[in-house]
Amino acid sequence: MSTPVSELCCSPVLAGPLPPEAAADLAAALKVVADPARLRLLGLIRSQPEGEACTCDLTEPLGLSQPTVSHHLKVLYEAGFLNRERRGRQTYYRIAPNSLSVLCQALDPSAI
Amino acid sequence: MSTPVSELCCSPVLAGPLPPEAAADLAAALKVVADPARLRLLGLIRSQPEGEACTCDLTEPLGLSQPTVSHHLKVLYEAGFLNRERRGRQTYYRIAPNSLSVLCQALDPSAI
Numbered sequence: 503m504s505t506p507v508s509e510l511c512c513s514p515v516l517a518g519p520l521p522p523e524a525a526a527d528l529a530a531a532l533k534v535v536a537d538p539a540r541l542r543l544l545g546l547i548r549s550q551p552e553g554e555a556c557t558c559d560l561t562e563p564l565g566l567s568q569p570t571v572s573h574h575l576k577v578l579y580e581a582g583f584l585n586r587e588r589r590g591r592q593t594y595y596r597i598a599p600n601s602l603s604v605l606c607q608a609l610d611p612s613a614i
Numbered sequence: 615m616s617t618p619v620s621e622l623c624c625s626p627v628l629a630g631p632l633p634p635e636a637a638a639d640l641a642a643a644l645k646v647v648a649d650p651a652r653l654r655l656l657g658l659i660r661s662q663p664e665g666e667a668c669t670c671d672l673t674e675p676l677g678l679s680q681p682t683v684s685h686h687l688k689v690l691y692e693a694g695f696l697n698r699e700r701r702g703r704q705t706y707y708r709i710a711p712n713s714l715s716v717l718c719q720a721l722d723p724s725a726i
Contacts, residue, residue, distance in 0.1 A: 515647075515653050515657050516656060517661070519654040519675060519676070520650075520653055520654050525650035525651075525653045526650045529650045529652075529653055530648075533645070533648040535627075535641075535644060536641050536642075537641050538634065540641075541640055542631040542632050542634070542637045544627050545627050545628055545629060545632055548628040549628075549631070563631060564631070597628065597723070599723075602627065602721045602722070603721075603723050603724070609647070609714045609715075609718045609721070610714070610715070610718045611709070
């Protein structure tokens with residue numbers, strides 16, 4: 503997807519029919535998290551000490567291969583749900599602030 | 615999907631890695647709304663007089679064919695995002711209470 507999730511228009515879905523482009527952007531962001539492994543990855547990263555994790559911290563708890571975990575991390579990073587930082591030979595990931603909250607605001611029925 | 619959205623376990627995603635089954639249920643519910651036409655349909659239904667609409671109210675504003683709109687309504691209904699009521703020859707749809715709010719609660723980063 504081209505628009506990072508933090509820059510999405512966050513009009514509430516129920517306030518009226520979203521303009522087509524906003525609906526496409528929001529749907530693309532929702533598709534990224536509409537995956538069981540990615541949902542579990544987000545929770546696992548957030549619950550690590552300091553709220554950050556490298557790929558090696560994540561494969562065993564999820565029971566997934568390193569290439570699979572790396573793929574999901576890349577998709578989440580490119581959509582704006584994760585930040586990352588290279589230190590030595592490892593890349594550390596953490597939850598990007600204002601990423602999941604944008605989705606939550608858009609879906610919140612009490613926001614209208 | 616088998617579990618209606620209103621009956622999903624709504625543990626916050628970021629509280630820790632979701633159990634596999636809860637992650638699969640939540641991902642399935644998110645996939646249902648991760649579609650631009652369905653997101654627009656939800657807003658359009660909610661903004662109709664009385665908060666309800668039949669298929670005939672929805673095709674023109676969305677620029678979609680009647681079979682396409684009917685398909686999306688069926689998917690949203692079966693996942694628990696819409697309630698429906700047959701009156702005469704028409705079926706009327708409205709937003710199911712506690713459907714989008716379950717997703718919002720699960721994604722809310724401030725809930726942990």
